[in-house]
Amino acid sequence: MASRIRQALLAIVLAATPLAAITPAAAADDNGWARSFYWGVATSGFQSEGYAPDSNWKRYVDANAGKNNVDPYGNAVDFRHRYPSYIQLAKNLGVNTFRLGIEWARVEPKPGVWDTAELAYYDDVIKRITDAGMTPMITLNHFAEPGWVTDRGSWASGETVGAFLDYTRRVVQRYRDRNVLWITFNEPLVLLQDEIKVGAIQAWQLPWADANVITAHRRAYDLIHRLDPGAKVTSNQAFISGFNALTDFAFLDHVKDKLDYIGIDYYYGLSLDNLSAISAASGEFWKVKLQPEGIYYALREYHNRFPELPLYIVENGMPTDNGKLRDAGYTRADNLRDTVYWVQRAKADGMNVVGYNYWSLTDNYEWGSYRPRFGLYTVDVLADPALTPAPTDAVGAYTAITADGGAPGDYRLKRQPGVCSLVAPLSSCLDPADPNGPRTVLK
Numbered sequence: 001m002a003s004r005i006r007q008a009l010l011a012i013v014l015a016a017t018p019l020a021a022i023t024p025a026a027a028a029d030d031n032g033w034a035r036s037f038y039w040g041v042a043t044s045g046f047q048s049e050g051y052a053p054d055s056n057w058k059r060y061v062d063a064n065a066g067k068n069n070v071d072p073y074g075n076a077v078d079f080r081h082r083y084p085s086y087i088q089l090a091k092n093l094g095v096n097t098f099r100l101g102i103e104w105a106r107v108e109p110k111p112g113v114w115d116t117a118e119l120a121y122y123d124d125v126i127k128r129i130t131d132a133g134m135t136p137m138i139t140l141n142h143f144a145e146p147g148w149v150t151d152r153g154s155w156a157s158g159e160t161v162g163a164f165l166d167y168t169r170r171v172v173q174r175y176r177d178r179n180v181l182w183i184t185f186n187e188p189l190v191l192l193q194d195e196i197k198v199g200a201i202q203a204w205q206l207p208w209a210d211a212n213v214i215t216a217h218r219r220a221y222d223l224i225h226r227l228d229p230g231a232k233v234t235s236n237q238a239f240i241s242g243f244n245a246l247t248d249f250a251f252l253d254h255v256k257d258k259l260d261y262i263g264i265d266y267y268y269g270l271s272l273d274n275l276s277a278i279s280a281a282s283g284e285f286w287k288v289k290l291q292p293e294g295i296y297y298a299l300r301e302y303h304n305r306f307p308e309l310p311l312y313i314v315e316n317g318m319p320t321d322n323g324k325l326r327d328a329g330y331t332r333a334d335n336l337r338d339t340v341y342w343v344q345r346a347k348a349d350g351m352n353v354v355g356y357n358y359w360s361l362t363d364n365y366e367w368g369s370y371r372p373r374f375g376l377y378t379v380d381v382l383a384d385p386a387l388t389p390a391p392t393d394a395v396g397a398y399t400a401i402t403a404d405g406g407a408p409g410d411y412r413l414k415r416q417p418g419v420c421s422l423v424a425p426l427s428s429c430l431d432p433a434d435p436n437g438p439r440t441v442l443k
Contacts, residue, residue: 022344022406022409022438022439022440022441032230032232033232033310033354034135034179035096035097035135035354035355036443037353037354037355037356037405037442037443038096038097038135038181038312038354038355038356038357039094039095039096039097039355039356039401039402039442040095040096040097040098040099040134040135040137040355040356040357040358041090041093041095041097041098041099041357041358041360041361041376042099042100042137042314042315042357042358042359042360042361043079043086043098043099043100043101043360043361043362043364044100044101044139044142044143044186044364045100045101045102045103045106045142045144046058046076046101046103046142046143046144046365047076047142047360047364047365047366047367048076048077048079048360048362048364048365049076049078049079049080049103049106050073050074050075050076050077050078050079050080050081051075051078051080051081052073052076052105053103053105053106053109053146054105054109054146054147054148055103055104055105055144055145055146055147055150056144056145056147056149056150056154056195056198056200057143057144057194057198057367058073058105058144058147059147059150059198060197060198060199060368061073061368064368069283069368069369070368070369071365071368071369071370071371071382073365074381074382076364076365076381077362077363077364077379077381077387077389078387080121082387083124083125083128084128086361086362086389087125087128087129087132087134088132089361089362089377089389090132090134090361091132091133091134092399093376093395093398093399093402094398094399094402094403095134095398095402096133096134096135096402097134097135097136097137097181097355097357098129098132098134098135098136098137099136099137099138099139099183099314099357100125100129100136100137100138100139101138101139101140101141101142101186102122102138102139102140102171103144104140104141104144104145104146104149104164104167105144105145105146105147106118107119107122107167107170107171108146108167108170109146109148110146110148111148111163112166114170119174122174123174126138126175126178130178135179135180135181136175136178136179136180136181137180137181137182137183137314137357138171138175138180138181138182138183139183139186140164140167140168140171140182140183140184140185140220141164141184141185141186141191142186143186143187143190143191143194143367145160145200149163150200153201154195154200154201154209155191155192155195155200155201155209155212155213156201156202156205156208156209156212157212158212160212160216161212161215161216161219164216164220165216165219165220165223168184168220168223168224169223169227172223172224172227172228172231173227176227176228176231180228180231181232181234181312182224182228182231182232182233182234183233183234183235183236183263183314184216184217184220184221184224184233184234184235185213185216185217185235186235186236187236187237187238187265188210188213188214188217188235188237188251189238189247189250189251190238191213192206192209192210192213194367195209210250210251213251214251214254214255217235217255217258218254218255218258220233221233221255221258221259222258231260232260232261233258233259233260234259234260234261234262234263234312234314235251235252235255235259235263236263236264236265236312236314236315237251237252237262237263237264237265238265238267239264239265239266239267239298239423241268241269241270241277241294241298241422241423241424242270242422242423242425244298244301244424256306259306259309260309260310261309261310261311261312261354262302262306262309262310262311262312263312263314264298264299264302264311264312264313264314264315265313265314265315265316265359266294266295266298266313266315266316267285267288267315267316267317267319268280268288268290268291268294269289269290269291269292269293269294269418269421269423270291270294270421270422270423271291271417271418271419271420271421271422271423271429272418272419272420272422272429273418273419273420274289274291274418276288276289283368283369283372284321285319285372286319286320286321286324286326286372288319290318290326290330290335290415291415291417291418291421291423292335292338292339292341292342292415293338293342293417293418293421293433293435294421294423294428295313295316295339295342295343295346296342296343296345296346296433297421297423297424297427297428297433298423298424299311299313299343299346299351299353300346300349300351300424300427300428300433301423301424301427303346303350303351303352309352310352310353310354311346311351311352311353311354312353312354312355312356312357313343313353313355313356313357314355314357315357315359316339316356316357316358316359317358317359317360317374318332318335318336318374319366319372319373319374320332320372320373320374321371321372321373322371322373322380323363323373323378323380329414330414330415331392331393331394332376332392332393332394332397333392333393333394333396333397334414334415335394335414335415336358336394336397336398336401337397337401337407337408337411337414338407338413338414338415340356340401340406340407340442341406341407341411341413341439342433343356343406343442344406344407344439344440344441344442345433345434345435345437345438345439347439347440347442348437348438348439348440349433349437349438353442356442358376358394358398359374360374360375360376361375361376361377362375362376362377362378362379362389363375363377363378363379363380363381364379365381370382375389375392376391376392376394376395376398377389377390377391377392377395378390378392404441405441405442405443406439406440406441406442407439413435416435417432417433417435
């Protein structure tokens with residue numbers, strides 16, 4: 001999760017250079033998808049694991065903690081040592097998919113040097129996920145990179161492409177028999193934005209860095225398919241309401257022939273009566289008014305552009321300000337049920353939605369701050385040394401959703417659509433979705 005407004009601006013630079021009826025879901029097809037619908041939770045390495053190895057982000061936090069609103073990292077929620085209990089929390093939710101990141105800096109601390117103990121750690125994580133009946137979704141790059149990659153010029157250097165492919169080969173060879181859903185890069189444009197923020201590259205190097213990330217994805221896609229025939233591979237995109245066609249121009253349009261499904265991260269809407277997304281530019285995500293109906297338009301936009309590709313919501317969630325109630329009468333559970341309602345509407349309207357992940361299983365380190373809380377389970381890292389995960393009201397809501405295949409059959413939206421959505425201008429305003437249309441059970 002990162003600032004959607006800043007990402008849109010980055011793409012500009014690069015470019016210059018009543019009750020609903022419910023129907024059952026279709027059965028799983030024969031195109032290699034192991035499940036008819038993937039219900040998941042999501043985490044990432046640096047944000048959750050703790051005990052961070054030398055990386056671009058570790059260096060940035062060490063240099064800035066205590067100033068510029070950067071919180072000390074500590075050990076995040078210590079997923080590195082508490083992962084059995086966290087995986088059990090996910091299993092208890094009834095989800096069948098667990099997204100995690102392999103931390104490149106952890107497994108390859110020096111060029112060509114592989115840490116067998118850390119590889120064994122990930123072996124056990126993946127084993128516990130699969131033993132719990134869940135599909136692993138593995139992200140190869142979730143913003144963090146080894147310090148030695150940064151020293152070599154990061155993504156502005158062509159050498160990084162080869163290094164990333166060596167790392168990809170090592171990981172895929174290890175887990176190619178686990179029915180993994182693969183993600184090469186988490187939000188590629190945010191990755192580049194953050195590389196500037198942490199000082200790994202300079203702004204003038206953006207065109208070269210962008211080209212190298214595109215090349216790395218394209219070559220990694222082919223490599224993964226050679227090593228793991230039948231694999232499903234994507235690079236998830238942050239959906240920037242109102243600007244998504246522009247941000248896609250900088251990456252997605254260059255790799256659209258190297259995707260097995262469209263991975264979408266949707267958080268914030270846009271409409272004539274809601275321009276609050278500007279608060280995301282300052283990192284105050286909890287001030288953005290949520291518009292769950294926007295996820296329908298994001299799905300429709302990609303369905304219309306790529307009708308042959310399945311759609312997967314890789315990330316969706318709700319930030320709060322240190323766990324405080326956002327607005328009276330609209331809780332995390334309310335937002336989750338409303339959002340899933342619209343995913344069901346999208347499926348009923350013919351969009352090939354195959355999965356939904358909630359971001360995130362627990363609160364974590366949001367790239368410099370513990371203040372934004374996204375977790376189904378909240379963890380007060382700064383004030384609770386025991387790191388006790390406390391369930392929010394969304395835990396019960398999500399457990400019911402995964403059991404029933406969506407929001408309850410008699411569910412009525414808690415938050416009605418805004419006035420003239422601009423999520424996918426102008427189609428989302430001129431052709432609004434019927435909030436009372438049919439829904440599909442997602443099982």
